[in-house]
Amino acid sequence: MAQGEFDLIGRYFEHQNVKREDVDLAIGDDCALVRVPEGCQLAISTDSLVAGTHFLEDADPKLVAHKALASNLSDLAAMGATPAWVSLALTLPTFNEHWLNQFCEGFFQLAEQYNVQLIGGDTTKGPLSITLTVQGFVPNGQALTRSGAKVGDAIYVTGQLGDSAAGLALLLADTSCHDLVLSHALKERHFMMTPQVEAGIALRGIASAALDISDGLIADLGHIVKRSGVGAEIYIEQLPLSSELIAFCSTQEQAQQLALSSGEEYQLCFTVPKHQCIEIESLMMAKGIQVSRIGQLTQSSGIVLLQQGEPIDWQVSGWDHFVSSHK
Amino acid sequence: MAQGEFDLIGRYFEHQNVKREDVDLAIGDDCALVRVPEGCQLAISTDSLVAGTHFLEDADPKLVAHKALASNLSDLAAMGATPAWVSLALTLPTFNEHWLNQFCEGFFQLAEQYNVQLIGGDTTKGPLSITLTVQGFVPNGQALTRSGAKVGDAIYVTGQLGDSAAGLALLLADTSCHDLVLSHALKERHFMMTPQVEAGIALRGIASAALDISDGLIADLGHIVKRSGVGAEIYIEQLPLSSELIAFCSTQEQAQQLALSSGEEYQLCFTVPKHQCIEIESLMMAKGIQVSRIGQLTQSSGIVLLQQGEPIDWQVSGWDHFVSSHK
Structure with a gap:
C-alpha cells in the first residue's frame, strides 16, 4: 500500500454519526482530547483480534468488526461502566475497499447503538489484526470487580x-x-x-x-x-x-x-x-x-x-x- | 503457544516500579480503573508498530520497545500533555523468554523515566506487532493542537x-x-x-x-x-x-x-x-x-x-x- 491509500483508509473512519459532547478533539491531531465527568472513574480495556487466531482470514468483515467491538464493550459491561470512546488500531495486508466498507458498517452500527465515539487510532500495513481500546465511566467506588465476592453469595x-x-x-x-x-x-x-x-x-x-x-x-x-x-x-x-x-x-x-x-x-x-x-x-x-x-x-x-x-x-x-x- | 505460556507472558508485565496514585485498579480485572485530575482534559493516542513494516523482525527487542513507547509519548508531548498511563497489545508468534525480557527492560526503563504506569492490555498469538495506547493530562484549554497557527507566527x-x-x-x-x-x-x-x-x-x-x-x-x-x-x-x-x-x-x-x-x-x-x-x-x-x-x-x-x-x-x-x- 502506498501513503495515498492510507490517507484513503483514514477517510473511512472520519464519518460517524456519534458526536459526543465530552470529546473536544477526535481524529486528526496528535492525540484525541476528551473529558471525564466529575465523580467518575475511567474504565479502560484493550483487546486484539488476530486473523488466524481469533477469526478466519476470510471471515465476513462486518461480523469481525462487530465481534471486536462487542467483546471490548463486554469488558466495560463487566465493570458496570457506561461506554464512551474507542480507539482502533487496524493492520491490513492490502487496501480492499469492499472489506473496509463492510468493516465500517459493522463497527459503526454497534458503536452507534452504545453511543461510543471513535476518537482515534492507527492504520498500518501488515498481517490482518484489530486492536481496540475502549473507555467508559463508572461512578466512583461502584465498579464491579472480581474480588468482592463473599461466601454465601x-x-x-x-x-x-x-x-x-x-x-x-x-x-x-x-x-x-x-x-x-x-x-x-x-x-x-x-x-x-x-x-x-x-x-x-x-x-x-x-x-x-x-x-x-x-x-x-x-x-x-x-x-x-x-x-x-x-x-x-x-x-x-x-x-x-x-x-x-x-x-x-x-x-x-x-x-x-x-x-x-x-x-x-x-x-x-x-x-x-x-x-x-x-x-x-x-x-x-x-x-x-x-x-x-x-x-x-x-x-x-x-x-x-x-x-x-x-x-x-x-x-x-x-x-x-x-x-x-x-x- | 499454549494457555500456560500466555499466563507466563502476563507475569512479565505485572512487575513494574511505577505505581501511580491515580490508578485504582491496574492489570488483572476486566478493565483498568483510573482517575483524571479535575480541571484536566485527557489526551489519548494509539500507535502500532508492525514487524516488517516499522522494524525488522530480528531487531533488538529492547530498542523496539523503546521506539514503540517513545513514539507514543511523543504524541502526548506534541499536545503538551503530561504522560500518565499506557495499555499494551502485544502479538507474538512464539513464546521467547529472551525476547520478552529484553522487551520489558526497554519498555519499563522508558516508562519509569516518565512515570507512566502500564495499566493493561492483551497478549495474543500471531505475527509480531505492538500496539500502544498512551494517555496523559493537559489543563483544560491548554492543549497544543495543529489548528491555531496564525500568519506571521x-x-x-x-x-x-x-x-x-x-x-x-x-x-x-x-x-x-x-x-x-x-x-x-x-x-x-x-x-x-x-x-x-x-x-x-x-x-x-x-x-x-x-x-x-x-x-x-x-x-x-x-x-x-x-x-x-x-x-x-x-x-x-x-x-x-x-x-x-x-x-x-x-x-x-x-x-x-x-x-x-x-x-x-x-x-x-x-x-x-x-x-x-x-x-x-x-x-x-x-x-x-x-x-x-x-x-x-x-x-x-x-x-x-x-x-x-x-x-x-x-x-x-x-x-x-x-x-x-x-x-
Whole structure:
C-alpha cells in the first residue's frame, strides 16, 4: 500500500454519526482530547483480534468488526461502566475497499447503538489484526470487580450459555447440522453477540463481583473464586440453555457441558449477597434482562458441579483461543 | 503457544516500579480503573508498530520497545500533555523468554523515566506487532493542537533533524560508513529517540500550534499549514544539523535535505506569535532544551524553502513507512 491509500483508509473512519459532547478533539491531531465527568472513574480495556487466531482470514468483515467491538464493550459491561470512546488500531495486508466498507458498517452500527465515539487510532500495513481500546465511566467506588465476592453469595449469569461454542463448531465445520435455520441461528450467536452493558450498569452497587464470560463459565468463575478467596458450587440443572442448543446437542448433558465450557459468550457472571437476590431478580425482570441463579459461593476452595444435589466429576476445560482448532 | 505460556507472558508485565496514585485498579480485572485530575482534559493516542513494516523482525527487542513507547509519548508531548498511563497489545508468534525480557527492560526503563504506569492490555498469538495506547493530562484549554497557527507566527523545532534518517539508512545498509563511532551514534538516534515531553509541557499556553515530526518536517509542517489555513517559509540555513549528520553527509545540501525529509525524528515542530519569541527562547534555554527558529508562517498557501532569502525548488518527499525500503 502506498501513503495515498492510507490517507484513503483514514477517510473511512472520519464519518460517524456519534458526536459526543465530552470529546473536544477526535481524529486528526496528535492525540484525541476528551473529558471525564466529575465523580467518575475511567474504565479502560484493550483487546486484539488476530486473523488466524481469533477469526478466519476470510471471515465476513462486518461480523469481525462487530465481534471486536462487542467483546471490548463486554469488558466495560463487566465493570458496570457506561461506554464512551474507542480507539482502533487496524493492520491490513492490502487496501480492499469492499472489506473496509463492510468493516465500517459493522463497527459503526454497534458503536452507534452504545453511543461510543471513535476518537482515534492507527492504520498500518501488515498481517490482518484489530486492536481496540475502549473507555467508559463508572461512578466512583461502584465498579464491579472480581474480588468482592463473599461466601454465601448467589451466583448468576445473564442470558443463555453454550450457543457460541455450538456456533463456532458449525463455522469450523467440526460438526454438521442439517437444520439450516438452527445452524444459522447458532453461527449468528457466535459472531453477533450483544455486550451486556445495560445489565452491568444495573448491577452497580448490588453485585459483589462480576466478569464477562470469555473463556468459559468455569474458567472465568475461577477468576472470581481465586481473587475473592472463596469456593463455588454450580447447580447444573439451572444452567440457562437455549432451545437451539438443546436441539443441536444429542444429549442434555452435552448441552450442559457446552454451557460450562463455551467461551466468547460475553454474558455476565456475577455474584449477589443472598438478601439481595429478590431485589436483583425483580430489577432485571423489569429491564427485560434474563438472569439465572446457577449456584452459590462456598467456603471450600475450587468449583464443584452439583447434579440434583450430588457432586459430579465432569472434566470441563476452559476456552483456549490458542489451542482451539481455528486455522 | 499454549494457555500456560500466555499466563507466563502476563507475569512479565505485572512487575513494574511505577505505581501511580491515580490508578485504582491496574492489570488483572476486566478493565483498568483510573482517575483524571479535575480541571484536566485527557489526551489519548494509539500507535502500532508492525514487524516488517516499522522494524525488522530480528531487531533488538529492547530498542523496539523503546521506539514503540517513545513514539507514543511523543504524541502526548506534541499536545503538551503530561504522560500518565499506557495499555499494551502485544502479538507474538512464539513464546521467547529472551525476547520478552529484553522487551520489558526497554519498555519499563522508558516508562519509569516518565512515570507512566502500564495499566493493561492483551497478549495474543500471531505475527509480531505492538500496539500502544498512551494517555496523559493537559489543563483544560491548554492543549497544543495543529489548528491555531496564525500568519506571521515564527516556526521552531526542538533538537536536531536528519539523524534518524541517516541512522535508518545505515541500519538497512542502504549506505555504508567506515567511521564506526559515527555509524553507531546515528543508528542509536534512530532507535533511542527521546520524546520531547518536557518541551511540550513548557509550550502550553504559548505555542499557537505544535506536532511531532514523525513523517518528516515538510510533510508534518504541512498538517499545521493545512489545518491552520496558512502558508510557510523555511530558512534552510537555520535547520539544526548535528555534527554527526554533517560528517555523514557528503554535502551540506544533502544534510539539509535529510533534515527536511527525515521521519521518526520525534522532535517537536511548533509555532509561536512573534512577540513571544524571546520569551520562549529564554524559557527553553533555562530548561536546557535546544530550539531553533527555522521559518515563519505566511499568507500564501504551501511551504516555500528559502536559501539566503531566495526560493529554491528542492523536491522533498515526506517519510513513508509503507514505501520505504524496510524489508
